[in-house]
Amino acid sequence: MKKFRLLIGIAISIVCVYIAFQGLHFDDFFDVVRSVNYWWIIPAVGVYTIAVFIRTWRWKSMLRPIADIPLARLWPVVVIGYMGNNVYPARAGEVLRSYVLRKREGISMSASLATVVLERLFDGLIMLVFVFVTLPFAPLPPIYTQIVTVFSLVFGLALAFFLYLAANPAQFVRVWEWIAQRFLPERFKATGSEFVLRFVSGLQSLKSPREMLVIFASSALIWLTETGKYWVVMQGFPFHVDFTVLMLMTAVVNLATTLPSTPGYAGTFDVPGILILQRYGVAQAMATGYTLVLHVALWLPITLLGAYYMLRDHLSWDDFGKAVEARQKEE
DSSP: OHHHHHHHHHHHHHHHHHHHHTTOOHHHHHHHHHHOOGGGHHHHHHHHHHHHHHHHHHHHHHHTTTOOOOHHHHHHHHHHHHHHHHHSSTTHHHHHHHHHHHHHHOOOHHHHHHHHHHHHHHHHHHHHHHHHHHTTTSOOOHHHHHHHHHHHHHHHHHHHHHHHHHHOHHHHHHHHHHHHHHHSOHHHHHHHHHHHHHHHHTTGGGGOHHHHHHHHHHHHHHHHHHHHHHHHHHTTSSOOOOHHHHHHHHHHHHHHTTSOOSTTOTTTTHHHHHHHHHHTTOOHHHHHHHHHHHHHHHHHHHHHHHHHHHHHTTOOTHHHHHHHHHHHHHO
16 A cells, blocks of 8 residues: 555656646756855745744644643654655655654654644645635636635534544544444454544644634744745745745645655645746746755755754664554554
């Protein structure tokens, strides 16, 4: 199954890369890449670092009902997770992050993975808010609006489900046990119930309206800051689009990276970014050069920093496999 998912991801990335380079005049593309003022990447990385710090603070807030962990101890864990997502398929960095947290702080992987799922849910909701907020200023074809509407329904239903879980954990566990008794093999019944209990415990931040507001506000700040990196990188290129267009680009490319792909989101990040910029008057060579430089600027520094933290904490590539095994044992 893992090999099948990997093959699907590789196929999607190949198709996306083909679309990205279709019709591209490579002489113009290389002229763009040579003309870039790369010094702008330094402040852009600084802006992105702020976004990752806010992410760490948001995770600390989500984990508080389970354990109050200092930011200084969470920061390397978050960075290692980012690196894992960048170099390993199927967002395995999220599992690695929970594994490292369990190793450092003794927190159940099931509980911490629930907070990671919440993060992704709120990130998706903010992306959709970005799209709807920017549509009056940067309109899209009707088909895109319809796709966004479908995404909105999916994320809205998912949030409603998690709110129900957080508010009614005992009732949900009873329903789960009823299903398990009738439909699951004997060896999965006890471990499945334990996994559900630990997972629900990771959703406790949803029980407080104040905590939900904090999570939503910090999520918006994270993505506004990340869009700020897009804007800073743009200063090194001889073109300009409104900040609202970059907000739209941020939203669309990050929703697209939820699709299966190769490690590092090859193609799934690039194609929507290029197409969005072209729609707003940026030439293909310029849009391609900017998107690829931005992609590398987002990928490389956090990956190197994560590798440093892995070495410092005496972690190895084998820990990816150990993380997956540990999650399966908890399930």
